[in-house]
Amino acid sequence: MKAIKVSVAQLTPKLGDKQHNLQLISDAMIEAKGDRADLIVFPELFLTGYSVGDDLDRMAETEEGQGMTEIKKLCVEHGLYAVISFPEKGESGQFYISSALIDNNGDVLGIYRKTHLFDKEKVHFTPGSEFKVIETPIGKMGLMICFDVEFPEIARSLKLQGADFIVIVNANMYPYELHHHLFSRVRAMENEIPVIICNRLGVEGDLEFCGDSMVIDATGNILLEMKQAVGVRTVDMPIEQQLDPKMSYTANRRAELYSKLAKH
Structure with a gap:
């Protein structure tokens, strides 16, 4: 069974303090390296904190x-792949909620821009227009961000594009903890694909973030569940495993019947 070792950094960034958050990232990478991780995942907008809209x-x-640039150096120093989320300034001056996949040579292999914006995010950010599957030596990685998990079409699209696993960076808050707990497991099960979902903790204004980061295998089995624990946890995640041949959801699709889904 082919597997990779994944570290999940369920931490609390400090709003507007990049240096503080970079130190958290550095410390987390040291811990992940000690656990011999291949990949470390951080929450949504971790570089700056979530409520950064007025200061973009x-x-x-x-x-x-x-x-x-500092995060790229840390990836080289610790020999890690990392998925890190940041507010991205676009080519024409617009802003995106983005996640970057950086390899252990410090190269950005791809950037995903959040396609489904939640609530007041729409005031400050522009939605992305492309789903991303990035090929790497540790597997083909599909990227999603927070609210995206609530739309089944995205995970299915990533699966059909050949993703081996999906990474979701989160800044999910109460009272929506059950939504993401259920949806992330369902996305794994209905697409027979492993899912990593990394959420944050802490409070910003009237938002209280709910944690519950998980690593889930292709059958929906929870391999790692952090609940409200602070810290970095590491687990082996299979990216090739035995599946029930009677299910084979992708093979049993009736794509010719689904055209109306794109028209409404």
């Missing part, structure tokens, strides 16, 4: 920005 002119970066 100052806080947003490109992939060549100061904060992202």
Whole structure:
């Protein structure tokens, strides 16, 4: 059974303090390296904190920005792949909620821009327009961000594009903890694909973030469940495993019947 070792960093960033958050990232990578992880995943907008909308002119970066450059160096130093989320300044000055996949050579292999914006995110951010599957030596990785998990079409699209597993970076808050707990397991089960979902903790204004980061295998079995624990946890996640041949959801699809889904 082919597997990779995944570290999940369920932590609390400090809003607007990149240096503090970079230190958290560095410390987490040291711990993940000690656990011999291949990949470490951080929550949504971890570089800056979540409620950064009013300060995007100052806080947003490109992939060549100061904060992202420091994270690339950390990936090289610790020999890790990392999925890190940040407010991205786009080519025409618009802003995106983005997650970058950085390899152990410090190269950005791809950036996913959140396609389904939640609530007040729509005031400050532009939605992305592309689903991303990124091929790496540790597997083909599909990327999603938070609210995306509530739309089954995205995970199915990533599966059909050949993803070996899905990484979801989260800033999910109460009272929506049950939504993501259930949806992430269902996305894994209905697509027969492993799912990593990394959420944060802490409070920003009237938002209280609910944790419950998990690593889930292709049958929906929870391999790692952090609930409200603070810290970095590591687990072996199979990306090739025995599946029930009677299910084979992808093979049993009736795509010719689904065209109306894209028209409404």
